[in-house]
Amino acid sequence: MHPTRLHALLTKVARRQISVAGAVAALKRLPFENLEFVKVDHHRHLRQGFPEVVFGEGKSQAQIVAISRTLWRQSGTALITRVGAPAVRALRTAGLPVRYHTRARCAVVSRHRPPAPAGRVAVLTAGTADIPVAEEAAVAAAWMGARVEKIYDVGVAGIHRLLVHYSRLSRARCAIVAAGMEGALPSVVGGLVPCPVIAVPTSVGYGVAWRGLTALAAMLSTCSPNVLTVNIDNGFSAGLCAGLINRLGARLP
Amino acid sequence: MHPTRLHALLTKVARRQISVAGAVAALKRLPFENLEFVKVDHHRHLRQGFPEVVFGEGKSQAQIVAISRTLWRQSGTALITRVGAPAVRALRTAGLPVRYHTRARCAVVSRHRPPAPAGRVAVLTAGTADIPVAEEAAVAAAWMGARVEKIYDVGVAGIHRLLVHYSRLSRARCAIVAAGMEGALPSVVGGLVPCPVIAVPTSVGYGVAWRGLTALAAMLSTCSPNVLTVNIDNGFSAGLCAGLINRLGARLP
């Protein structure tokens, strides 16, 4: 129901041109339509606590600029993932204040410096080839207000490389672990830390690594019960969720 | 928003205790909650034109009796699929007027004779092993008011068996074709008839028939553009949809 129609109906009630029971009946009949006036995007930010994010892949530069500007005006910030340097130049040309994270292929639009981060999120990778995915996660977590600790290239073939970081790991409120190939690192990390671990399978590997499917299935089949998983190469969701989890702890005085 | 609260708000508007703009704002703030008073089940029947159907598999006899009775009281009829003889006896013991379709493993609860069917739906099978699935489809289509023409065991290995039924086929408003193994029959039927064909892959076959997956993939890959597909062994959905399609034509005087 469009607000104008709603307004008209209520005016009739006020003028006693329609009974209260009749107005209730009218409103009852249309269970869904009365959502028509929702300010779509603004409402989403209020409802969920974070604005929409732009998935850059497959979008034209013009589309990226248009959507980013709208989100930035509404929310004061916009995050664009999977975006290349040319689209970032287009954002700058359009006058938007952009910081570009090259390895993460993410752009953040914001005039203001982010507030000081609170709470630690650890981001680990098994190998160097997993770093781009981990960086996407790191940018997203930082954008959500977390302080990110990066621990890269600590795969299970040299387990002592991981163990030396034990104390840093144990301070995190959430750990993100990006790994391809056999995807074993999240299980090991899960057995070490007292917090939730978000496993991100990457498409690194060949043969029966099946472009990340083996890592994904391994992470889901983990023997560590505190491991949660996202889609292959989906660093962004991992970072956003780690940010949400970190925020819970961040409410502390 | 509960009706009492809605009533109270509207009363305030009527009494001018709250301005129209204020009431609009109050209603805006809660975009979802105002659905709370929907009469759930009754509303569904009104909204979709057919009542809920009971999927019998994995439900206890007590559950089947309870849900069927409720639906029957609301809608005057209830359809239970994938139901065995013992549960049907339980329905009878509970005093419900049941007709049981053995091969289809479906039960229809209704006191009244169904109205005379209108419009034709053809139901075909490739082999005899596909008949139980086809029967489920036939019961559902008939329950939706269609007159069902059964043409069974007309698989493509003896294509003349199908061709002799050409004139019966061409009178149907919708054709349902159940086939397992290579699932080729819907393509052939699709090339013969002027109406939509609903293909139902069955789990008949062995080896790389892959319990119906090959038939399903073949049906989806068909070269006949008027073929639509449902899940493996899902005769019910095929029958219901054929009934919906037939009903459109049935509005004719």
Next chain:
Amino acid sequence: MHPTRLHALLTKVARRQISVAGAVAALKRLPFENLEFVKVDHHRHLRQGFPEVVFGEGKSQAQIVAISRTLWRQSGTALITRVGAPAVRALRTAGLPVRYHTRARCAVVSRHRPPAPAGRVAVLTAGTADIPVAEEAAVAAAWMGARVEKIYDVGVAGIHRLLVHYSRLSRARCAIVAAGMEGALPSVVGGLVPCPVIAVPTSVGYGVAWRGLTALAAMLSTCSPNVLTVNIDNGFSAGLCAGLINRLGARLP
């Protein structure tokens, strides 16, 4: 059996040079051959109520022009799907009256304006990336005579975006829903409308979206019984079938 031979046989009957029983026997012996004289393409149009459609992918411009011209001459119209701008220019150069639908990548050859559309078909998409597939469906449905209502970018992550279109949805005789990724939208739409829903999985997504397979399997596994499915990215079949379904209702005075 070629008509000349048939003619000769019947002449013999007329001249009593062969008995009736002998002629029956002669005709019985060749169960299949007597189809030889069927006017292949023209017969198809009569048999099915819609002419053949040209699948442009993988065909040369010369092939597309030749086939389209033949179909157009026979049927007065031709639809070419998955066709690029160069082939469309070749059609124009060849003197065919073409309208090109860029987003749908479809061309319609026809000298005449289509008759006024009758009956509504709703075409929905979950995201913006699904629009090309939806447009193909829309062109096909319109070509079959339907009036198309487009409701795009109403994916389930913001369910209120869909709900505001409830009344438009409920007027359709058939709804087409294109969605990639998790493919959840057809289930939700299926629960809202009283008509058949044709679900079109799209290859949008990455990782275990498996180029549309996850959406396809989700649509086939739907809990809404009025959902039918076509192959991944097969907007054309969805549109054609929606057109066939709509036509049933369109027979109304």
Next chain:
Amino acid sequence: MHPTRLHALLTKVARRQISVAGAVAALKRLPFENLEFVKVDHHRHLRQGFPEVVFGEGKSQAQIVAISRTLWRQSGTALITRVGAPAVRALRTAGLPVRYHTRARCAVVSRHRPPAPAGRVAVLTAGTADIPVAEEAAVAAAWMGARVEKIYDVGVAGIHRLLVHYSRLSRARCAIVAAGMEGALPSVVGGLVPCPVIAVPTSVGYGVAWRGLTALAAMLSTCSPNVLTVNIDNGFSAGLCAGLINRLGARLP
């Protein structure tokens, strides 16, 4: 390195029978062995903040009793998942104080009442067949100290059933959503709530539901970025992780 050996070495240092540099060298040479004295189980509880959990499936009653008793003595509590009534009777016969959650098939061993729960975790299901998995999640979350809000049978085919619970949903620190078949519910819930959503695919469905794989792939391919996923039917991990997340918020005064 066993503590006795360590003690001997340090005694030598104290007696100056070995130089400090020599002792450093001795310790350096054996990077892994010096873990030998770790009190395995007790250390794990300290390290991770939750004790080991017994996966009952495939274990004999004697094994279940033995392991449960050990864990209970060490940690004051033990959780056994996927355990049937006979093993529970064996636990009781062995004198352990057990509460058995029938639908969840989980047993909790503890003499003390759990402390009052703090923080809300919502547990939702799409259908009734998903409830056993959801109950396992609920038991685990409650065991971790959370207050559990159950919202069952709110699948997307009747989306209004979910929307009426909007306000309850929005109070949760974490939502768990169990769904089989097309697995669409977590995407819809993810779009409504401001907290992380843990999706649990269930093996409910047939045909291309592929015993939960379709639901799993759909959940991983979700368009809602705040959704995390666990293995098929793994209610326990979902509950434990929700408990960990809830605990972060629970540190509030």
Next chain:
Amino acid sequence: MHPTRLHALLTKVARRQISVAGAVAALKRLPFENLEFVKVDHHRHLRQGFPEVVFGEGKSQAQIVAISRTLWRQSGTALITRVGAPAVRALRTAGLPVRYHTRARCAVVSRHRPPAPAGRVAVLTAGTADIPVAEEAAVAAAWMGARVEKIYDVGVAGIHRLLVHYSRLSRARCAIVAAGMEGALPSVVGGLVPCPVIAVPTSVGYGVAWRGLTALAAMLSTCSPNVLTVNIDNGFSAGLCAGLINRLGARLP
């Protein structure tokens, strides 16, 4: 078109009540219907040179008896595959002259001794577990008139076991090779013989033998170009085809 109608039409032609051109037109209009009078089963035997075969699996004893009797009366012989001893007893009770091949689980109904076999078909297996499938093939080939040479348990792990049979192999007109696990034997046989090789993957094996799929895919990927393949465990088709191939050579004086 039913013969009576055809007769009536031709009578009209004979009586000059209808012109020859009019009769041609009448016959043209119904391209498919004129098959209606085909004697279905008898025609098949004439058309293909072998009668229908009964697939016993999933059929009741009554069904098996009924179909077998009909086929036997029409063709003088009937082959029933995948049939157990109880159904064979039922066939005997019904008075049918049955020979039962226990290992092959096949029954042959015939009063007469088969004619002396002509031409050799070799049937090989890789292991002993493949023998039941090979026996089904052997029965079918013999039923088609071939002389069968059995060479069992000659898998590639002991290649000399195969090589000693080289001269027997080289006399065959067609070789059937049943193998499970890695399915390598058909490739080796294909490289030795000058005739077509029909590979039959069996469901023997475990793990990634994937119930015969690995053997099937290996056989289809063979580096020996004279290998043809049938479905997993489909000994019958292999035997029938070998029989057809052997028959070509058997036409020799």
Next chain:
Amino acid sequence: MHPTRLHALLTKVARRQISVAGAVAALKRLPFENLEFVKVDHHRHLRQGFPEVVFGEGKSQAQIVAISRTLWRQSGTALITRVGAPAVRALRTAGLPVRYHTRARCAVVSRHRPPAPAGRVAVLTAGTADIPVAEEAAVAAAWMGARVEKIYDVGVAGIHRLLVHYSRLSRARCAIVAAGMEGALPSVVGGLVPCPVIAVPTSVGYGVAWRGLTALAAMLSTCSPNVLTVNIDNGFSAGLCAGLINRLGARLP
């Protein structure tokens, strides 16, 4: 055992320098080595009745020329499959007498005209996109001495297109059927003809056509028992086997 060694041993026997029993023992000890002197390529031709064939894909022009020349010199003919125009030019430059079949992408090296073909092999396709694969089969069958009858574009969506060719079909000793998408044509042809049918799945199609896998699985799951299958797009093996089968019948006077 190298011939020189063999010669020396036999000389010793002739000179009575070693007893017969001793020579038998010496030969027994080395079961495999005595193959060392086999003239590899020439032996193969004698053993199998057809020379090796060159698979051109992935080979350099130099390799193709060298292998083809060797085979041609040994056998008087060479067949090269999957070969492009540039390699064919290189063969000509090298002085080899080549005929190139463009659509089949096959080259035949031979100075002599092939002998008059004997026996018919039918080659069918479902669509026009399957023709290149069918042409490869046709070239191979012709190279093996068969007379090839091509029946193209007779897919099951217009089944009458196939039926008009019934009499041509029934004269063939072997039928090859190439089809992509749902791969239904071999089943229909199998039901019509009295000879073996070799089904060739092609990678034509999209979505769940799975690059030919659906067609392959459908062909293997066929309800027509006289259908044999080769790998996806493997026209060559189909043609070679059809040639072998045809040759059996060709021994007729």
Next chain:
Amino acid sequence: MHPTRLHALLTKVARRQISVAGAVAALKRLPFENLEFVKVDHHRHLRQGFPEVVFGEGKSQAQIVAISRTLWRQSGTALITRVGAPAVRALRTAGLPVRYHTRARCAVVSRHRPPAPAGRVAVLTAGTADIPVAEEAAVAAAWMGARVEKIYDVGVAGIHRLLVHYSRLSRARCAIVAAGMEGALPSVVGGLVPCPVIAVPTSVGYGVAWRGLTALAAMLSTCSPNVLTVNIDNGFSAGLCAGLINRLGARLP
């Protein structure tokens, strides 16, 4: 070539009834047949250094007894895998000297005590459910003469449990690692030891553990280059290969 024929030929040579060149030619002509006299089973033991092993699954007790007796008589020992207690009783009844390894489900037939083992093979498991597979490997390795060190239940979720065994691990000539679920343990072990690691995926786990496939694919995708893999649950091959590898080192004085 049968020895008698060989003997006759050589006699002719001795008697100068045939020239040496003629005898060479005669032997050349039959490249394969001359293997006919190989003593099949005995030869295998000599050729490979280990006798055949009986795979008990699917064999009758009579078959197991017969084959085991033959092998035992030839080789002095027989190993039967996947064998249950009843068959073992049958072996004993038949008078064979059997030792039965219950957890491994393996039986060893031998009158003599095995010689003292030499060289160490480590056998590890991730969990307790993997132990039966590991025991099968241990029995096979011991049967091949190795000294087996068992290190069970040291999965990666508690990595310190593994590390305490570092010195035992580093003494092994070969390590066997059995793991189900995510199959991560072989990678970790591979990174610690200087010897080859044989990974044995087990079918332990549920959901996307896919009955061992995930563990298998993870092991094949390992980042540790010294890991080799066998089929799911194939403890026997792992043990036999470890025995072969160990034997190489065992040649040391």
Next chain:
Amino acid sequence: MHPTRLHALLTKVARRQISVAGAVAALKRLPFENLEFVKVDHHRHLRQGFPEVVFGEGKSQAQIVAISRTLWRQSGTALITRVGAPAVRALRTAGLPVRYHTRARCAVVSRHRPPAPAGRVAVLTAGTADIPVAEEAAVAAAWMGARVEKIYDVGVAGIHRLLVHYSRLSRARCAIVAAGMEGALPSVVGGLVPCPVIAVPTSVGYGVAWRGLTALAAMLSTCSPNVLTVNIDNGFSAGLCAGLINRLGARLP
């Protein structure tokens, strides 16, 4: 625990500023941190007996140069796999002493000639297209000190080609067999030799060769118990493991 901290603690013990029991307690508390001082790379070489190897694919030339130089300085040698000519030129420009193996696409950095090889490793291929993978294995095995015997193009379609190499095969301590398509060769080789066989599936083939998966599954399902498998195209691991196995035998005086 960093060495400085360890030194300080021990100094306190030496000075009796802390009791021995107190020092033990301090060391116990930090089970993992005391690994911090491990010299990572050097330690690995000592621990495993072979240095790290550089996987060249996806690394920049700068990265390859930097890592190779470091490894070369530490270990005196470096092996780079999957590396192209340009990166090799960059290594040379940087002053590293490189030998490049073109077919293997491997580079070895070393100033010294390798010591004389000891022990034989046989490397076989089924076809010529498998040679690049086999060459990678050969380079790795040679780098590990083995003498490599290459036996190429001995696929099972011409089994005598393999058998002539029997005596060479039987001298090897380990055999590596690279094969694509149906992957049958390792089974045959496994049945001939007394040593472990490492099977390397290659991505050679088309259709259901599935880019090496069929060969892999066939190798894992082998009926020869002495076959071990690595990932598709992973020649390097096969060579390294063969080198490790060969080294065990090489310890002989």
